[in-house]
Structures are given as structure tokens and as C-alpha cells.
Amino acid sequence: MFDLIGNLGLGLAVAFSLKNLVLCLTGCLVGTLVGILPGVGPIATISMLLPITFGLDPVGALIMLAGIYYGAQYGGSTTAILVNIPGEATAVVTTLDGHQMARRGRAGIALGIAAIGSFIAGTFATLLIAALAKPLTSLALVFGPAEYFSLMVMGLVFAVVLAHGSILKAIAMILFGILLSTVGIDLETGEARMTLGMDFLADGIDFAVLAMGVFGVAEILRNLDNVETRDVVKQSIGRLLPGREEMRQSAAPILRGTLIGSILGILPGNGAVLGPFAAYTLEKKIARDPSRFGKGAIEGVAGPESANNAGAQTSFIPLLTLGIPPNAVMALMVGAMTIHGIVPGPLVMTNSPDLFWGMIASMWIGNLMLLVINLPMIGLWVKLLKVPYQLMFPAILMFCSIGIFSINSEPVQVLLIGLFGFAGYILAKFGFEPAPMLLGFVLGRLMEENFRRALLVSRGDMATFVDSPISAGLLLIAAIMLIVVLLPSFRRGREDVFAE
Amino acid sequence: MTDVARGALGSRKQAGAVSRKELGAAAILIALAVLGFALSSELPRGTLRSVGAGMLPQALSVLLGLCAIPILLGALRGAGEPGELTFSLRGPALVLSATALFALTIKSSHFEGWSTPELGLVVAGPLAIVIGGYASPEARLRPLVTLALFLTPFSLVLFGDLLNLPIPIMPRYVQEVLLAGWSYRGALRLAAALMAGAGVLVLLVGRRVSAKVPTATKGG
Numbered sequence: 001m002f003d004l005i006g007n008l009g010l011g012l013a014v015a016f017s018l019k020n021l022v023l024c025l026t027g028c029l030v031g032t033l034v035g036i037l038p039g040v041g042p043i044a045t046i047s048m049l050l051p052i053t054f055g056l057d058p059v060g061a062l063i064m065l066a067g068i069y070y071g072a073q074y075g076g077s078t079t080a081i082l083v084n085i086p087g088e089a090t091a092v093v094t095t096l097d098g099h100q101m102a103r104r105g106r107a108g109i110a111l112g113i114a115a116i117g118s119f120i121a122g123t124f125a126t127l128l129i130a131a132l133a134k135p136l137t138s139l140a141l142v143f144g145p146a147e148y149f150s151l152m153v154m155g156l157v158f159a160v161v162l163a164h165g166s167i168l169k170a171i172a173m174i175l176f177g178i179l180l181s182t183v184g185i186d187l188e189t190g191e192a193r194m195t196l197g198m199d200f201l202a203d204g205i206d207f208a209v210l211a212m213g214v215f216g217v218a219e220i221l222r223n224l225d226n227v228e229t230r231d232v233v234k235q236s237i238g239r240l241l242p243g244r245e246e247m248r249q250s251a252a253p254i255l256r257g258t259l260i261g262s263i264l265g266i267l268p269g270n271g272a273v274l275g276p277f278a279a280y281t282l283e284k285k286i287a288r289d290p291s292r293f294g295k296g297a298i299e300g301v302a303g304p305e306s307a308n309n310a311g312a313q314t315s316f317i318p319l320l321t322l323g324i325p326p327n328a329v330m331a332l333m334v335g336a337m338t339i340h341g342i343v344p345g346p347l348v349m350t351n352s353p354d355l356f357w358g359m360i361a362s363m364w365i366g367n368l369m370l371l372v373i374n375l376p377m378i379g380l381w382v383k384l385l386k387v388p389y390q391l392m393f394p395a396i397l398m399f400c401s402i403g404i405f406s407i408n409s410e411p412v413q414v415l416l417i418g419l420f421g422f423a424g425y426i427l428a429k430f431g432f433e434p435a436p437m438l439l440g441f442v443l444g445r446l447m448e449e450n451f452r453r454a455l456l457v458s459r460g461d462m463a464t465f466v467d468s469p470i471s472a473g474l475l476l477i478a479a480i481m482l483i484v485v486l487l488p489s490f491r492r493g494r495e496d497v498f499a500e
Numbered sequence: 501m502t503d504v505a506r507g508a509l510g511s512r513k514q515a516g517a518v519s520r521k522e523l524g525a526a527a528i529l530i531a532l533a534v535l536g537f538a539l540s541s542e543l544p545r546g547t548l549r550s551v552g553a554g555m556l557p558q559a560l561s562v563l564l565g566l567c568a569i570p571i572l573l574g575a576l577r578g579a580g581e582p583g584e585l586t587f588s589l590r591g592p593a594l595v596l597s598a599t600a601l602f603a604l605t606i607k608s609s610h611f612e613g614w615s616t617p618e619l620g621l622v623v624a625g626p627l628a629i630v631i632g633g634y635a636s637p638e639a640r641l642r643p644l645v646t647l648a649l650f651l652t653p654f655s656l657v658l659f660g661d662l663l664n665l666p667i668p669i670m671p672r673y674v675q676e677v678l679l680a681g682w683s684y685r686g687a688l689r690l691a692a693a694l695m696a697g698a699g700v701l702v703l704l705v706g707r708r709v710s711a712k713v714p715t716a717t718k719g720g
Contacts, residue, residue, distance in 0.1 A: 052663055172529050172567040179536050179560040186553035193553055194539040217595060224591040224635055391647055394633035397595065401602040401628050402621070402655050406665040411603040418599030422592050429585060430525040452551045460549030 011357030027064035031071020044216035048403035058340035097300030108238035117306035122367030125313035136321035140346035145454035155268030177440025217421025250302035261307030265314030275311035276304035331442035522575030533565030598632030625652035649699030653692035
């Protein structure tokens with residue numbers, strides 16, 4: 001307990017330096033901006049901004065990038081409430097009741113409660129990360145290659161369960177992602193794999209290139225196909241601070257949302273996306289009068305909004321303690337850490353405590369900043385929403401090109417984001433989601449490494465994966481999840497959750 | 501947004517008809533599997549005791565191919581989401597051209613026997629914005645040019661000046677001949693100022709034109 005306070009104190013001291021405060025603020029503002037603009041997500045933005053962090057020290061770089069991620073969760077809900085378009089995938093459910101509240105002249109209250117809920121969730125998640133960091137890190141130290149491999153298998157199975165649409169297609173995309181990760185020189189034998197003899201593929205496909213292609217460029221192509229009509233709420237936004245009655249109504253949903261979001265966020269395999277759905281379903285189930293939902297119920301905003309912010313933050317836990325990125329944004333964080341020579345994993349906490357605790361403390365500061373700056377700035381954000389998409393996407397295209405070019409001055413990479421974008425667009429047309437592919441790609445290299453190492457240690461005996469109780473347990477959970485998800489009855493229930 | 505829409509669509513299943521979307525999905529998986537296997541077939545598979553470089557890629561290709569079978573069977577039974585498959589050519593073609601032109605003009609690339617000239621961001625940036633911008637059917641030249649004239653100097657200053665990233669600014673011969681004595685930063689700032697100035701000019705002229713025809717610039 002005293003450890004915890006001492007560590008957070010160290011973190012606050014690091015995060016409160018002027019430079020880190022400015023970087024945190026920058027990250028939060030950029031994050032809010034991309035969260036608000038539909039069609040620009042945190043994944044594309046962070047990969048665009050990776051080269052910018054070259055010039056920063058690792059603590060500052062990670063503080064800024066983390067700010068972009070949770071700032072985007074804030075911004076996404078603003079668009080959901082005001083325009084009825086989710087600015088981010090996690091804000092989908094907020095459109096249901098948030099926009100209805102706005103239609104009834106209570107936009108300000110909806111935005112206010114979303115911000116307050118997010119802040120409470122953020123505070124709780126920060127404390128949770130700080131409390132869980134030590135025990136999970138010591139757990140990580142007993143993990144061998146077999147356990148790591150099994151944990152990643154479980155993470156990928158979760159990703160399948162949580163993916164939208166067809167399960168088989170999600171599995172196929174994960175396999176394809178792992179296959180893509182094997183391109184390049186094999187680290188153990190030094191043989192070039194599937195490089196077609198091209199030099200630029202020898203180091204493998206750059207993660208930022210793939211991410212920017214399938215999330216930046218493909219997203220543009222998809223948006224160009226469906227012309228959206230933005231109907232920004234015309235009613236006045238009204239007062240922002242909720243009254244006592246509204247606070248009383250939302251207090252319990254905020255706490256429940258925070259709890260659900262935090263737990264789902266820790267799961268490897270992008271559990272954070274499911275948080276808001278689960279929170280909304282729960283609120284609707286336990287409400288005395290469920291028919292109010294969809295017509296501007298404040299609980300339908302408070303719960304999911306707290307859940308998405310909590311999940312966004314707790315998804316840092318697997319990365320910081322086990323070194324396993326649970327989603328694509330965290331994978332970019334791995335990239336940012338690697339650029340600065342930090343290997344994500346259990347050793348970060350002991351080797352560079354200022355980085356570890358500074359980043360955690362900055363999350364809380366960032367949430368406070370978001371609460372204070374965002375509410376007064378809503379007028380400005382509304383103006384930004386009026387920028388037409390046909391001017392926004394060329395700008396995104398150019399920034400992507402410059403960003404990827406400046407990573408290693410390689411024009412081929414720019415060409416590749418175009419090609420990956422096109423491939424992502426075609427795949428999406430046939431119902432393949434890009435997110436599982438990216439996760440497979442990220443975990444692929446780690447998985448192969450641990451798989452081979454485990455077999456080397458056991459002299460080729462596959463039983464090594466079930467001999468250790470931890471590894472066997474993880475594989476068992478994965479197997480059960482996979483069987484359950486393939487059962488017809490569960491399948492229907494899963495469709496309902498996503499259709500909700 | 502799309503999830504909600506898809507959920508609603510998914511429950512209305514057409515019986516009997518072969519789903520072209522699912523058929524296409526299976527075909528894509530088979531093609532990827534064949535490609536993956538073909539490219540990695542030369543690599544040694546090794547044994548479990550010492551796993552070779554080819555084992556994982558080959559195993560993954562096989563699994564990828566196996567995934568295609570149930571999808572194919574489902575497609576023949578008419579399962580899956582009914583959905584019209586519409587592709588637009590304009591968007592992908594122009595966006596791909598924009599990134600390709602950016603890649604070819606930003607820095608000189610050397611191929612066997614020939615190489616492309618280095619034109620720098622001053623050319624590559626506007627090219628990407630204007631060509632890419634036409635991917636939208638509602639694109640109009642003037643707003644795109646204005647955007648390019650402001651965003652390019654902004655990126656020059658941000659990436660080149662503030663962040664110190666080595667980005668070629670302008671065509672090499674222009675820099676060597678006209679701005680011989682200039683430093684990298686000086687040349688960069690001059691180029692940025694000139695472009696932004698041109699942007700202001702275009703904006704002012706555009707405003708005067710739109711003042712005469714008040715509805716001309718009112719768009720999406």
C-alpha cells in the first residue's frame with residue numbers, strides 16, 4: 001500500500017514536469033481532435049505521429065501517445081452525441097441515447113455526464129493499473145516461452161470472440177496477419193522468407209505501414225463509398241453541468257460501467273471495444289423502465305462512456321506488465337517503445353520506474369485536463385465537424401504519406417500504404433475486418449519466437465504446452481471460448497449484442 | 501454505425517441463392533493460401549525438435565485454406581449476409597495514384613537503368629492532395645489547390661523545421677542553382693512562405709469571385 005503511494009508519487013513528480021505536462025496536453029488535444037473527426041482514428045494518427053516522437057525522450061513520447069489514445073475516446077463521444085455518427089468504434093452505443101438527449105435540447109448534459117463519467121472511470125483505471133502492476137509483473141517473471149505462447153493464443157481467441165461479423169472470417173484474418181508477420185528474414189536461421197527477393201521486405205513488413213494502410217487509407221476508400229450526411233444538432237447545446245437529480249441517476253451506471261470496462265479492457269484481444277456494449281446492455285436490463293432507452297436515457301450515456309474510457313486505460317496493463325499488446329493501438333506503443341530502445345514487458349517497471357509510473361500518473365492528469373479543457377471547447381469542436389470530408393481526406397492522405405516517409409526516408413513505404421489500403425478495402429468488401437489481422441500480425445512474431453523456443457527447450461515435445469499448469473489453463477480457456485462461440489445458440493446471442 | 505446496420509441485415513437471410521460475397525471471400529482465402537504456400541515452399545520445414553523457417557508459413561497457409569472450405573460450403577447453400585457487392589473504381593484508382601506519385605516524386609528512386617528525379621515535398625505534397633482529392637466525386641479544383649498551398653508549408657515547417665526530419669524540400673536542381681548559398685532551413689522557410697503566400701492569394705481571389713456569385717462556394 002505504501003509502495004503504491006510512493007510509486008504514484010514518483011510518477012506524479014515525473015508527469016508534473018513542465019515538458020511532460022505540455023506533451024500530455026498536446027496528446028489529449030490531438031486525440032480529442034481525431035476522436036471527433038469521423039474517419040480519422042487513433043491508430044492512423046499514432047502511426048502518423050510516430051516519427052515525431054523520435055525527437056522526444058521516451059517518457060514524453062509515451063505520455064503524448066497515450067494521451068492521443070484516451071483523448072480519442074473522449075472525442076468520439078462528442079461526435080456521437082452531436083452528430084449521431086460515432087467518431088470512434090467505442091462510441092457506437094453512445095449514439096443511441098446521447099443523440100436523442102441532444103435532440104431534446106439536453107446535448108450539454110449528455111456531453112457533461114460523458115465527460116464526468118469518463119473522468120471517474122479514468123481515475124479508477126489509473127489506480128487499478130497501479131495496484132495490479134506489481135502482482136502481474138511478478139506473475140510475468142514465472143512465465144516461460146510455453147506460457148507466453150499459450151497466453152497469446154488465448155488473446156487471439158478472445159479477439160475472434162469479440163470481432164464483429166463472421167467468426168470464421170475473423171479466424172482467417174488472424175491467420176493471415178500471422179502469415180504476414182513471417183515475411184522477412186528469419187531471426188533464427190537467417191533465411192529470407194517470402195520476400196520475393198526484394199530488399200525492402202528483408203526486415204519484414206513495417207507495422208506502421210500495415211496499420212496506416214488498412215486503417216488510414218482503406219478507411220478513406222470505405223468512407224468515399226458511403227456518402228454520409230452529417231446532421232449536426234441544431235438545437236442549443238444548453239447547460240453543461242448536470243444537476244443534482246441527473247448526477248444521482250448516473251452515479252450507479254458510471255460505477256457499473258467503470259467496473260465492466262476495466263475488466264474487459266484487461267483481456268488480451270481488444271476487450272475494450274466490448275465494454276460500452278456490455279455496459280449498455282446491463283443498464284437496459286436492470287432499468288426499471290427499459291423503454292426509456294433509445295429515447296434519451298441518461299444512464300445509456302453514463303454507463304457506456306465510463307466503460308469505454310476505463311477499458312482504453314486498462315488495456316495498457318497487459319502491455320506494461322507482460323509485454324503483450326492487446327490491441328492495435330498498444331502495438332503501436334510497442335513500436336514507440338522499441339524506437340527508444342525499451343523492450344516492453346515485466347522489466348520496464350524495475351529498469352525504468354520513472355517511465356512506468358510517469359506514464360501511469362500522466363493518464364490521470366490527462367483525464368483531468370480533458371475534463372477541464374474539453375467542455376469549454378465544445379463550440380470549437382462543433383465548428384470542426386463542419387469541415388467537409390472531401391477536404392479532410394486529401395489532408396489525411398498527405399499526412400500519412402509524409403509520416404510514413406519520414407520514418408526511414410523510404411519512398412517504397414508510401415507506395416505500400418496505398419497498396420495495403422487497397423487490399424484492406426477489398427477485404428472489407430468481402431466481410432473481412434482489418435482489426436484481427438493487425439492483432440495477428442503484432443502477436444505473430446512474438447508467438448513464433450516463443451513457440452520455437454519452447455520446443456527447443458522441450459526437445460521437440462509438444463506436451464510442453466500442457467505440462468505447465470498455467471499454460472494448460474490458458475489453452476483450456478481458449479479452447480472453451482472457441483467451442484462456446486461456435487455453438488449456434490451462443491452465436492445468436494452474440495449477434496444480438498452487436499445489433500443492440 | 502456499420503455494425504448496427506450489419507446486425508439488422510444479417511437476420512434477413514436469403515434462402516437458396518448463392519452468395520457472391522461469400523463465394524468471393526472463399527476465393528480470396530484460397531488465393532492467399534496458395535500464394536503463401538508457394539512462396540514458402542522452398543524453405544526448410546525442419547522438425548519439431550528444430551523448427552525450420554518454413555514450418556510456420558506453410559502451416560498457416562494450410563490453415564488459411566481450410567478456413568475457406570466452410571465459407572465456400574456456406575456460400576453454396578446461400579448462407580451469409582446478402583449484400584450487393586459494389587466497387588467503385590474512381591476512389592481506389594485515384595488514391596493509389598496519389599500515394600504512388602508521392603512516392604515517386606518525394607525523393608529520387610533508383611531502378612535498373614533509370615531513376616526518378618527528386619522533386620521534394622513542394623511538388624509531392626500538392627500532387628497527393630489534388631490527385632487524391634479527386635477520389636471524391638464532389639471534388640473541385642480550387643478548394644483542393646488552396647488546401648495544398650496551406651498544408652504543404654505547414655508540413656514543411658512541422659516536419660522539417662520543428663522536428664528536424666530529413667525531408668527533401670524542393671527539386672534538387674532548383675535548390676542547387678537558384679538557392680546555392682542557402683542553408684536547408686533557410687530554403688525550407690522560403691519555400692513555405694512562398695507557398696503560403698500563394699495560398700492567401702488564391703483565397704483572396706476566390707473570395708472576390710464568390711462575392712460576385714454568392715452561391716458558388718456553398719457546398720457540402
